[in-house]
Amino acid sequence: MPKHLTIAFFNRSVHEVAPDLIGATLLFGGVGGRLVEVEAYHHTDPAAHSFHGPTPRNVVMFGPPGYAYVYRSYGIHWCLNFVCEPKGSAAAVLIRAIEPTVGLPRMRRRRGLSDVRILCSGPGRVCQALGITRADNGLTLDEPPFELLARTSEVDIVTGPRIGITKAVEKPWRYGLKDSRFLSKPFRTAT
DNA sequence: TGCCCGATTAACT
């Protein structure tokens, strides 16, 4: 098992890293799968948590790249982000959906269901299935319990507007694996 | 200090 980052986080913008994550494998505590949907955010973006500056919650975003930023969403769910460059720009990639491949029984038990299709199809569901909580905020992505492996073959990537936001809705910063059955929502087909 | 809203989800009608 590699102990180093196989995805390059340094000297690359969040919009270079985000599409590179599609098709990569993310494991946490030995369970996980292939990333099929992510979204990009950064501090000049009114939709981002970092837009109004650092707070105790989002301070990890203002640190170096290659770390996990985990926050509570709607007081109920946890959401996982990867911090990106440049340092201090508070850029991050939100992990929105995974195609589950490793440790399905454990993930199913945590989620309390049998339908693999919606096991990790949404940011809150990803964290519930992988067992990620605030305790994992600020962990580096290149050491256990995290394991991140770059994709080994080319994939077709689609883009579109981000989901669940009311500001800067026009920015096409959502990236997905084309035709994946595990997306949180389908991408609008190109016209 | 109090009020409103949000990078969501599941359980309703």
Place this chain on the structure above:
DNA sequence: GTTAATCGGGCAA
């Protein structure tokens, strides 16, 4: 299609 659950932050008073 709608709504409740529920925590942290921004902003007005």
